[in-house]
Every structure is written in C-alpha cells, then in structure tokens.
Amino acid sequence: MKKGEKIEPGLAARWQAEREKEWRKALRRQLSVQKRLTIERQPMPEQPPEERIKNFREVNLGYSFELAMAEARRCLDCGNPGCVSGCPVAIDIPTFIKYIEVGELEKALEKIRETNSLPAICGRVCPQEVQCEKNCNLGRAGKPPVAIGNLERFVADYLCLREDRNFQERQVNEVCAGGEKIAVIGSGPAGLTAASDLARLGYRVTIFEALHLPGGVLAYGIPEFRLPREILQAEINYVRSLGVEIRANFIVGKTASLDDLREAGYRSFFLGTGAGLPSFMNVPGENLTGVYSANEYLTRVNLMKGYAFPDYDTPVPRGRRVAVIGGGNVAMDAVRTAVRLGAQIAGIFYRRTRAEMPARAEEIKHAEEEGVKFNFLVVPVRFIDDGRGRLAGMVLQRLALGEPDSSGRPRPVPIPGSEFEVEVDLAVVAIGQSPNPLLIKQLSGLKLGRWGNVEVDYRTMATSLDGVYAGGDAVRGGATVILAMGDGRRAALAIDNYLKNLQC
Amino acid sequence: MNRVLVSERLVPNVYRLVLEAPEVAVSARAGQFLMVIPDSRGERIPLNVADWDRERGTVEVVFLNLGASTRKLASLREGDLVEGVAGPLGRSPDLPVSGTVLLVGGCYGIGGLYPLARELKERGNRVIFLAEARSPAFLYWVERIKRYSDGFVEFFRQDCLEAGEELGGLMARIKREQAEISAILVIGCSYLLFRISEAGARLGLKTMVNLNPIMVDGTGMCGACRVSVGGRTFFACVDGPWFDGRELDWVEYFDRRKAFLREEEKALARVESEFWIKRGERR
CATH class of the missing domain: 1.10.1060.10 (Alpha-helical ferredoxin)
Structure with a gap:
C-alpha cells in the first residue's frame, strides 16, 4: 500500500x-x-x-x-x-x-x-x-x-x-468518560485528526502541545491571509467539543517523558510532532543578523503576531529588499508575508525553474499578483556582511538543469564563474525542514529513517515501539496538511484495534 | 495560565517570581531554563530556573528587570497570572565527577547558579562561588549560597573602576589558591561570560558559559538562537545553553543579541507608557 x-x-x-x-x-x-x-x-x-x-x-x-x-x-x-x-x-x-x-x-x-x-x-x-x-x-x-x-x-x-x-455553552462530550487514556503529542493536523477520531471511538484523549497555542504548523506556519485564526480556533474548538483535552505548554520529552505519561495511565501514543527543525544551507555568513529561517520568520509573524508589533511584544524584522530562498509553499508564505510587512522588493530565489517549484499553483499565482519577483536557477553561496554583523547582500551562483536526481527532478548544476552579487537586507531560508528531534531522538528503540523521520508501517502508522504510532511531518518530513490528517485517521483506527486486542 | 505565588524585588533591579507549574517542577534540573510568557500579547522569553519545590509544585525564576517583558513580569503581584510557563528546557551542564568547581554568577545569574551550587555540593564537589554585582547593595542570596560553597568571593564594579583587582587577576588568584579547579560555570551578562571565558582560556580551564541569545520558541524549532562554537552552528535552546566559552564566536554572539535593539526600545517605551498607568489605576 x-x-x-x-x-x-x-x-x-x-x-x-x-x-x-x-x-x-x-x-x-x-x-x-x-x-x-x-x-x-x-x-x-x-x-x-x-x-x-x-x-x-x-x-x-x-x-x-x-x-x-x-x-x-x-x-x-x-x-x-x-x-x-x-x-x-x-x-x-x-x-x-x-x-x-x-x-x-x-x-x-x-x-x-x-x-x-x-x-x-x-x-x-x-x-x-x-x-x-x-x-x-x-x-x-x-x-x-x-x-x-x-x-x-x-x-x-x-x-x-x-x-x-455557541461553543462555550456546549457540554464537552461525556461518552468518553470511561474509555482508555490516549496521549497525542502535538496539536497539528495529524494530532488533531487522530485525537478527534479516537474521541469519537470513546477514548479519553489528551493532546500535549509544546507551544502556548494549539494548531502546530497551522498556528505558527500558515499565515493568516491563508488561514484566519478564528477559523483555526473554531475547528480546534470543535475537536474540543468531542471531548478532547488540549494541554498547552507541555513539552513531552522535557516537561514529562513518554514513560512518565505511561505511568500516568496513558495506554497508547500518537506522535504528531511535526517537522520543526529548520534546514540551513551551511554557507558563509548565514549567521549574520538579517538571515532568518522561514520557521523563525513565520513564527514571529503568525504565532506571536509580530505584524502587530508593538501592540504585541514580539518584533519581526522588516526588510526593504527581501530575498526568500526556496520554491515551496513555505517560501511563498514567507515572501508574501514580507510584501505585507512593507518590503520594497520581495523576491523568490529558487535553484530550479518554475516547472519544478513544489509550491501550489494558487500560491504562485497569488504571489505574482502581489508583485513578488521570481529568480530561477540561482543559489546563494555566501551572505555579505555590512561590516557590523548585519546582512548587506548575497553572492549568487547561476545553475543549469542536469540529469534527474533521486527525486526525479532535474539536478541543478552550478555554472563555474557565474557568481554575482545582489543587495538584500533580509534573507529568509525556506529550503525545507526535518522532523523535530526533541522527543523522537530520546525514545530508545524507536526506528528512524535516514532523514531523522520516524519509520512506520503506512497501513497502520505503527512505529517500532509497541503501542506507539506516528504520522504527519514527523514521518514524512515536509508534506501536506491533508496527508498528515490521513495518517492521523489511519493511526486512530489502528490504535483502536491495538487496544481492543490487548483486552482480549 | 500559571499563578504567581511570590513576587519579590531582591535588589534594586533583580526580581524573583515563584510560579505554580507542578509538572515543570517535577522535571526541573539545575542549569535549565523556562520559557515564560508574561501576558496574552507577550513574548516568549527564556529565564534560568533558580529553584523549584516538587511538593508544592512551584518553580522560581530570578531575572533582571531590563526590557518590556521583564518589566511586565516585575510588576506582577502575588495571585496574578502569567500567560504561560513551559519547560524545563535546555540541557543541564555536564558536571565534573570530582574536584573543585568555580561558579561565577553575575547579576541575575547568581539566582540561576544557586541550584548548581547545591547539586555540586550534594554530589561531593568542592564549590567556590564568585558573585559579581554592581555594588554590595546588588548582592542577594549570599547566605543561601554560602551553605553550599566552600569559598565565597565577591566582586563589585567599583573594584574594576577603582584601583582594585581586575576580574582576570582575581581569577588567576583563585586558580593559584585553589589548585584543584577542574571547570568554571558562568551565568550572567554577556560581557561577564566573555571576560570569564578569556580568563578561562588564559588559565587553561574548561569554561562553560550559560548563553542567553534571543529565542522565540525555545524548543529547537526556529534557529533564532544559533551560535557558532568551534566553527559549527548550534541551537542554544536545545544543544545548549551551556557551551565552552573558549570556543564561542563572541563577535557573532554579541551582534546577534543586538538584532532587535531598536524594537526592544520601542516595546519598552510602549509598556512603560501604557502598562504602568494601568497598574497605577488598579491600585
């Protein structure tokens, strides 16, 4: 399958x-x-x-x-x-x-x-x-x-x-009062789906969320101009109305270990811990002020409401000339955010061409309408210091498309001697992220793949640990909301089977 | 939401909060930090764990009242709520199995180092505590710390400004008198961390500094806190916050800490103009 x-x-x-x-x-x-x-x-x-x-x-x-x-x-x-x-x-x-x-x-x-x-x-x-x-x-x-x-x-x-x-007045579902306790780690799309399906099956489900607001990538990653917060809040309230409890500011792996939860009576676990580890390019100058991971940039704006600074306390960098490196949906979100924060020029810098961009057609279209400039077949090889530790520009190298790589897309090949400079005062690195290692690296016996992703049987989303299931970006790296939800759904059914078999 | 059980001004600019957070209290260890969100519009800021009480389910933080967020925290009273407390975060430092450890705490760092002094002493290490403060009036928790130290040295800014000893010289003297020192652990302002690291390098001592870079989530998700140690990039929140200060790229560290200086001024101005008025009205 x-x-x-x-x-x-x-x-x-x-x-x-x-x-x-x-x-x-x-x-x-x-x-x-x-x-x-x-x-x-x-x-x-x-x-x-x-x-x-x-x-x-x-x-x-x-x-x-x-x-x-x-x-x-x-x-x-x-x-x-x-x-x-x-x-x-x-x-x-x-x-x-x-x-x-x-x-x-x-x-x-x-x-x-x-x-x-x-x-x-x-x-x-x-x-x-x-x-x-x-x-x-x-x-x-x-x-x-x-x-x-x-x-x-x-x-x-x-x-x-x-x-x-009418949410406040609605009674939290009491059917699950007698069911077994299940812990869902992470309140992103995978976790919310697994939790609501399990609650419907009569289990007592607690979602543990490390951040102070639930939603995972829906809250920190996807901007409000694509997903308004009251919509997210309404959907999360619906999940709560099914009887799911959400504990924010609870970092499983730090606040309590998975074993602590087991001792507290949780019988099965779903790891929906997401792909929270941002990738950097490891080129010189990447630690200059003015170079941000897309995760940081978007979290400041979306989760912390940095766009409303100083009404909200978390500031967000506002660039005049903004470069976003990458060609996926996260890159589109970042560059369109930069436009809204007042950038004079906001550009995408992608190492392949338009045809290979992983972003959705609609996002690309919207970005173009909003004046975003697209630069293809280029990659930064160095960020330039203004002499005071701040970003002043970047050195780009031109690329040409070569033979297909393991992903089936043509491999970008550097053209020697093609380096040139552009002036930028804010760069956002949006070249992908890998599974958040905080919890999964400390579970001994949990089998991980080569990208640090949790290995599962895709039919059941079962991991190598008994009673522990996983789904979403923790398994897939950087996928979509709906694939994460499909994982949560399959895992919920499998957890139900697992617990029923235990009782027999 | 977490309740404030004790709010106290320790010295003119350093404050202490005891917060209700039962799960965090159970897991807290010396040398770790918490992310604290003062109110619903607040930032997430990292603060050192200064103590905990597992039975009562409380954690303590000691902090310098410096910017918008710490102003908000400093103005809290007993019974007030903070928006959130998450943790414990970061790794506790690797402690030497035996021998003498020199702890250097400056300003708010004296509070953060207290649990480390206690743990080291209970493990059987010899503990020398060097407390740095502006003046004797800025020193706190002296009796508490002396209980867990074999030597207690004070160092004030006037020593520096006047003819007195300089920090480097003082460190060399401590090293001479305490031949067995196997490591230095430092919490305090960036300048102190830097100076002690310099001295540590000269004296050939492992110098673990508690870095305090700008953070957003504190769980390894954003990379705001990246630091270069020995030529490699680390995330201070999950890989640290303890690093060998002799290998840190200090220029980069100071630059990155200043990334939002102007915004910090602006936020503080707003908090001071609105927040304190509101407080005044309530009283």
Missing part, C-alpha cells in the same frame, strides 16, 4: 449505496448532464492584490450561497467518481456536494465530518488540484474540475463559525 491510500474496506460500497438513494436519483434527473456541463466553474472571489498587500486578512473571500449552489450543480454525480480516490481522508465528496445542491448544508457538513474534522482548514490549504480535483470526470469532457475545495470551505465556513459562537 502506498502513502495516503484508502483507509477502510467497504467504503466504496457505502458510497455506492448513498448514490442509489431516491433523492440522489431524483436530483440527477432534475438537471441533465448536458445542462450541467454548460455551467462554468465559479471563480473564487478574492481581495484585489493592491489592497491585500496592505493587510493580513484572508485573500480568498469564499463562495456566496449562490456561487456555491451554481458550483454544486456542475457535479455530475457520476457512477464512477474520480474525486474520492484522490482524497487522503476518503471524504464522500459527491454526497456532500449533492447535499449542497439541495440546500441541506448541515447534512453536507455532517457527511464531511464523518471522515474529516477540519473541513474549513482543508478547504483552504489542501492542494486539491493534485488530489480530488485532479481526477474529476469533468476533465474528460474538457471542462475544469468541480471546485471541491471551495465547496468544502463554503460548507464549513457557513456552519462552523456559527456553531463556534
């Missing part, structure tokens, strides 16, 4: 049964395939670039009710849907879209939440273009795919925020 493949047996049959229900049949008859094919894909309303570069509010504004209905009608409700096989958490996509079409938004949300506790987040940050939307059958008719992500987000926004306003 490959990474991110289907979880449960019998799902396809359940989806088919849903599709055969009378209301679905009637709906299909109501509007012919021909008519459905004539509806254009509804564009996502956006804040105009010249406005949004001056604020940290969300760029995508979300569908209105009318836009969502129109988009839902584009879905053909096909007999052999391609979308569902592309979803790492196996959402019954056609069913939730058809519920939108008939205006039953509560039922649509319920359907999504059967397999996904964080729809408002996934609707925003999932790379739908390479997952569900990639295999949409509309493509065969030469049409753009149904905007599944936009619809998911619409349903979630429409209901979750409203629900969240």
Whole structure:
C-alpha cells in the first residue's frame, strides 16, 4: 500500500449505496448532464492584490450561497467518481456536494465530518488540484474540475463559525468518560485528526502541545491571509467539543517523558510532532543578523503576531529588499508575508525553474499578483556582511538543469564563474525542514529513517515501539496538511484495534 | 495560565517570581531554563530556573528587570497570572565527577547558579562561588549560597573602576589558591561570560558559559538562537545553553543579541507608557 491510500474496506460500497438513494436519483434527473456541463466553474472571489498587500486578512473571500449552489450543480454525480480516490481522508465528496445542491448544508457538513474534522482548514490549504480535483470526470469532457475545495470551505465556513459562537455553552462530550487514556503529542493536523477520531471511538484523549497555542504548523506556519485564526480556533474548538483535552505548554520529552505519561495511565501514543527543525544551507555568513529561517520568520509573524508589533511584544524584522530562498509553499508564505510587512522588493530565489517549484499553483499565482519577483536557477553561496554583523547582500551562483536526481527532478548544476552579487537586507531560508528531534531522538528503540523521520508501517502508522504510532511531518518530513490528517485517521483506527486486542 | 505565588524585588533591579507549574517542577534540573510568557500579547522569553519545590509544585525564576517583558513580569503581584510557563528546557551542564568547581554568577545569574551550587555540593564537589554585582547593595542570596560553597568571593564594579583587582587577576588568584579547579560555570551578562571565558582560556580551564541569545520558541524549532562554537552552528535552546566559552564566536554572539535593539526600545517605551498607568489605576 502506498502513502495516503484508502483507509477502510467497504467504503466504496457505502458510497455506492448513498448514490442509489431516491433523492440522489431524483436530483440527477432534475438537471441533465448536458445542462450541467454548460455551467462554468465559479471563480473564487478574492481581495484585489493592491489592497491585500496592505493587510493580513484572508485573500480568498469564499463562495456566496449562490456561487456555491451554481458550483454544486456542475457535479455530475457520476457512477464512477474520480474525486474520492484522490482524497487522503476518503471524504464522500459527491454526497456532500449533492447535499449542497439541495440546500441541506448541515447534512453536507455532517457527511464531511464523518471522515474529516477540519473541513474549513482543508478547504483552504489542501492542494486539491493534485488530489480530488485532479481526477474529476469533468476533465474528460474538457471542462475544469468541480471546485471541491471551495465547496468544502463554503460548507464549513457557513456552519462552523456559527456553531463556534455557541461553543462555550456546549457540554464537552461525556461518552468518553470511561474509555482508555490516549496521549497525542502535538496539536497539528495529524494530532488533531487522530485525537478527534479516537474521541469519537470513546477514548479519553489528551493532546500535549509544546507551544502556548494549539494548531502546530497551522498556528505558527500558515499565515493568516491563508488561514484566519478564528477559523483555526473554531475547528480546534470543535475537536474540543468531542471531548478532547488540549494541554498547552507541555513539552513531552522535557516537561514529562513518554514513560512518565505511561505511568500516568496513558495506554497508547500518537506522535504528531511535526517537522520543526529548520534546514540551513551551511554557507558563509548565514549567521549574520538579517538571515532568518522561514520557521523563525513565520513564527514571529503568525504565532506571536509580530505584524502587530508593538501592540504585541514580539518584533519581526522588516526588510526593504527581501530575498526568500526556496520554491515551496513555505517560501511563498514567507515572501508574501514580507510584501505585507512593507518590503520594497520581495523576491523568490529558487535553484530550479518554475516547472519544478513544489509550491501550489494558487500560491504562485497569488504571489505574482502581489508583485513578488521570481529568480530561477540561482543559489546563494555566501551572505555579505555590512561590516557590523548585519546582512548587506548575497553572492549568487547561476545553475543549469542536469540529469534527474533521486527525486526525479532535474539536478541543478552550478555554472563555474557565474557568481554575482545582489543587495538584500533580509534573507529568509525556506529550503525545507526535518522532523523535530526533541522527543523522537530520546525514545530508545524507536526506528528512524535516514532523514531523522520516524519509520512506520503506512497501513497502520505503527512505529517500532509497541503501542506507539506516528504520522504527519514527523514521518514524512515536509508534506501536506491533508496527508498528515490521513495518517492521523489511519493511526486512530489502528490504535483502536491495538487496544481492543490487548483486552482480549 | 500559571499563578504567581511570590513576587519579590531582591535588589534594586533583580526580581524573583515563584510560579505554580507542578509538572515543570517535577522535571526541573539545575542549569535549565523556562520559557515564560508574561501576558496574552507577550513574548516568549527564556529565564534560568533558580529553584523549584516538587511538593508544592512551584518553580522560581530570578531575572533582571531590563526590557518590556521583564518589566511586565516585575510588576506582577502575588495571585496574578502569567500567560504561560513551559519547560524545563535546555540541557543541564555536564558536571565534573570530582574536584573543585568555580561558579561565577553575575547579576541575575547568581539566582540561576544557586541550584548548581547545591547539586555540586550534594554530589561531593568542592564549590567556590564568585558573585559579581554592581555594588554590595546588588548582592542577594549570599547566605543561601554560602551553605553550599566552600569559598565565597565577591566582586563589585567599583573594584574594576577603582584601583582594585581586575576580574582576570582575581581569577588567576583563585586558580593559584585553589589548585584543584577542574571547570568554571558562568551565568550572567554577556560581557561577564566573555571576560570569564578569556580568563578561562588564559588559565587553561574548561569554561562553560550559560548563553542567553534571543529565542522565540525555545524548543529547537526556529534557529533564532544559533551560535557558532568551534566553527559549527548550534541551537542554544536545545544543544545548549551551556557551551565552552573558549570556543564561542563572541563577535557573532554579541551582534546577534543586538538584532532587535531598536524594537526592544520601542516595546519598552510602549509598556512603560501604557502598562504602568494601568497598574497605577488598579491600585
């Protein structure tokens, strides 16, 4: 079984049964395939670039009710849907879209939440273009795919925020009062998903979070202009409402060891500790003031609200000429943040070309609209000191694409003698991160891979330690929110099996 | 949220807080630090663990009232809450199995070194404690520390300014009188760490300094605290904060500590204009 493949047996049959229900049949008859094919894909309303570069509010504004209905009608409700096989958490996509079409938004949300506790987040940050939307059958008719992500987000926004306003009054679920105790380490997407699935299965789940706010990379990494904090808060409150307890400022491996938790009665563990270790390039001058890891830069802005300094105490460096090194989503987040913090020039410096950039198409598009300059086939070989320990510029070397490397992408080869200088006063290194070693390095017997990642059996997410499971970036290095959630989901099922077998 | 159980001004600019944090108290060890967040808009700042009480579930910090965050902490009263306490973080230093250890504590570092003096003494080491302060009025915890030291030396700024001994000379004298010294451990301001490291290098003594670079998360996630030791880059929060000061790139260390100097002034100005007024109103 490959990474991110289907979880449960019998799902396809359940989806088919849903599709055969009378209301679905009637709906299909109501509007012919021909008519459905004539509806254009509804564009996502956006804040105009010249406005949004001056604020940290969300760029995508979300569908209105009318836009969502129109988009839902584009879905053909096909007999052999391609979308569902592309979803790492196996959402019954056609069913939730058809519920939108008939205006039953509560039922649509319920359907999504059967397999996904964080729809408002996934609707925003999932790379739908390479997952569900990639295999949409509309493509065969030469049409753009149904905007599944936009619809998911619409349903979630429409209901979750409203629900969240009543959160205080809602009773924390008491079904789990008698269940076994399970510890989830890390409150990022993998941990939140594992925790909510386990709580639904009747376990008493505690999430231990090292930072002072829950959310992991959703809180410290992803900027507010992609994921507003009240949305994140609402989703986390939903997880809490399932009976999950979240302990912030608790660093497992420091505040208490895994063995301490075992002694405190926790029977099984899920390690969702993320990829918190930033990579640097190890070139001269990298420790000058003015050179930051993307993790530091984004954490200052997102988690600590540095953009609101001095109302918030944590400052964030504001550069005039900003260079972000890297070509992934983190690099896009960093460079777009720099634009919003008032940079005169903000540029991406990437060692391959546009075609090889790992960032999502939408992020690249948004960055371009916001005036970000893209520099390809270059790599910094040295950072230049202004004589007082501050960054003044960098020496870049030009590269050419060579033979494919182990990742299948062409290897960038340095061109000798091609070095040149650029003036920059802020550089952000966004070339990737590896699994956070703080906890996993101290667990003796835990098998790690060559990048320091936790080795697991991808079917169950079981590690080499009995009763200890892992998922998300701790396992994958730097992947996506939704793959982490798929891991959390598979691990929850496996933990349930593990504990049931122990009792027998 | 963690409750303040004791808030005390030890000397004119050094404060002590006893905070409720039962899990942290259980795991705290000498030489480690905590991340403390004063309030919901506050920074995460690293403070040395100055003591703990496992039964009562409390930890103590001693800090210099210097910038916006420490101003906020210094103004807390018994019963107030801080936004968060996380830890214990960092590694405790490798302590020599036997022999004499020279502890050098300056300013707030006297508090941070106290648990190390206690641990060393209980392990059977000989402990010489050198306390550095502006003047006798800035010295605190003397009796407490003397209980765990075999020698107690004071060093004041006036000694430096006037005809008195210089730190280097004092160190050499201590080395002569205490032939068995196997290591020096230092907590205090950067300048003290630097000076003692110089002296340690001259005397050929291993000099472990407790670095205090700018940090954000304190758990190895951001790299704000990177330092160069022996030509390699380390994260002070997880690889340190104890390093051999003889091998540190001090120029880089001083530069990086100054990265946000202007912003620090600005934050302090805001806190002083708004925060203290609010405090005044409440009283």
